[in-house]
Amino acid sequence: MSPTDTTEPAVSVRQAIALRTTKAVQLWLEIIDDPAERERELNALSKADLRDLGELLDTDTGVDLLESVSEDSGATLLRVLPTPRAAGYLDLLNSDHAADLLREVDAGTREEWLTAMPHERSQVLRGLLSWPQDCAAAHMVPETLTVHPDMTAAEAVEAIRGHAWRLRGDSRTSAYVYVTDADARLLGVVPFRNLVLAEADQAVADMMKRDIVTVSPLTDQEDAATLLTDHRLVALPVVDADDRLLGVLTEDGAAGIAEEEATEDAEKQGGSAPLEVPYLKASPWLLWRKRIVWLLVLFIAEAYTGTVLRHFEEEMEAVVALAFFIPLLIGTGGNTGTQITTTLVRAMATGDVRLRDLPQILGKEMTTGSMIALAMAVAATIRAWTLGVGPEVTVTVALTVAAIVLWASLVSSILPMVLKKLRIDPAVVSAPMIATIVDGTGLMIYFWIAHLTLPQLAGL
Missing domain, CATH: 1.10.357.20 (SLC41 divalent cation transporters, integral membrane domain)
Incomplete structure (x- = not known):
């Protein structure tokens, strides 16, 4: 058998659409795992092609694709889908990414999608969208793991099991467990690993770290991302004026902010206003x-x-x-x-x-x-x-x-x-x-x- 016989065949998104099967789209995503290449192929599609692609996406492939491309390209794909399907994908995505996608569409479309979602999820996203786009709160993940200081380690682990669904499968927010009082004021933080490995009767108050690095919701996004990076954190708590925990800025979120700011700075230093869309779509x-x-x-x-x-x-x-x-x-x-x-x-x-x-x-x-x-x-x-x-x-x-x-x-x-x-x-x-x-x-x-x-x- 020649070497060429053992290599995986190249599959483009157009070929996957032509085959008209979900399996073909899944194969395309498996072979083309480079986000930049996925986006390039996606941007080359017509509205009719995007509509056909949307019909072939299932829950897993749709979320995979939307998480790997830019918000502009993701929003372009969602626009051609029926409102219930677009809202369904947004319901499955991480909250910060879903909010970024919603910012890319007009107010009418945004309201249609939000209305089609479960009420609790819609309220979470509306809360994120209410913040100025360049502040830390606009990019935070509101779902966090929280326990109370008077709990034992065993009670805390049991409480976490009870509301772990709120994390929506997002491992970025499970590295730390935040200790809050009855009014949601942030008191301390415990690494999740420490909590699980602690003696069952050890009090949370005895193991939590009280000296916490936090930012206010209106902190500039670039300053917040820099603070997270400088302190080598996985997540940075966002608290209001009363120290109530609103959410966390994650490491991935900070990386996205840094990339966005670097791109804007490069464009400004070249004597041009930021494009805000991929170059090939401009x-x-x-x-x-x-x-x-x-x-x-x-x-x-x-x-x-x-x-x-x-x-x-x-x-x-x-x-x-x-x-x-x-x-x-x-x-x-x-x-x-x-x-x-x-x-x-x-x-x-x-x-x-x-x-x-x-x-x-x-x-x-x-x-x-x-x-x-x-x-x-x-x-x-x-x-x-x-x-x-x-x-x-x-x-x-x-x-x-x-x-x-x-x-x-x-x-x-x-x-x-x-x-x-x-x-x-x-x-x-x-x-x-x-x-x-x-x-x-x-x-x-x-x-x-x-x-x-x-x-x-x-x-x-």
Whole structure:
């Protein structure tokens, strides 16, 4: 038998639909276990194909598929299903994921699906949807394991068995058992393993940990995810102002938030608003809307560069060689600033640096900038010498490139921190924006230094 005879045949979702059997769809999901590939194939389907796929999905395959693709793609699939089936799948999914899917559809469709669900489940999801989308409570899992402090270990285990169904099979929320009083106020936490292995008559109050890391429901989702990651927790309790336990942000939820924030930061740093949908599903009209505002803002901001050049028109006419180096100088400043802001914005997103670290950041970046400025000044000197522009212009260019590098280092080190303090996303200090800021100011520095070093410009 040849090697090719023992390999599993490749199955696409279109082939599975053409076979019109649930088994074919199940085989496709088993072979194509990469979520990105599943989503790519799903996004390529027409509405009619999606409708046919929906008819072939059963409980297991439907939940498997919806859990593996993005909320946008999952919502697109649910829209073509009859309301009872769509509501049925949402009832089976983890609460946080179901709420994310509901946010992707219009208010009318959302209400239809919620109404078709069991009342208790609908109320849970309505509660999640009532929170702002960028806060911790919007992404929490409300179902948790709770016991009371006056219970013994045996009584606690028995109580957990009684309401374990609330976890909906979600192992993410069973790592910890939370200790609450009669008013649901959080008192402590016990690892589930410790509770099961404890002596039957040992009191829960004696084994619980009272020093608990928690967040409020309105805590920014990125800050909550960072806190969970920093403390290496599986779940992070979300409590209200009275310390009542509302739910938990899970490790998976934090990973999803981190991925979403990283994607948004990357798009903003590229000078574009976040797409909020998979790229292949974005229409040219959507791409235009997301990009044109930033491009117009940058266009207006860049216009002052022309104003600066016009202001120094006489200087360039007196020393034509000055114009040779304008692209080189402003490009160097923009590149320097982009390197720093990219590094700092990412470090801020991961919690590596905060506002209190600004003096250390400034010292580090200005020291690095000084060394870079020296190296770039040498490179500029060599370039000016090869163009034969004379010693005066050579000195002007060398001094300017060093000054621009230092100026770009200073601005790029401070600006992200200042924006963060003002509660503005530091990712808006995008590569195009920082380059635009440095372009005009760099030209001013260039001509000011030229006035000090070139005798031809005396009196201008």
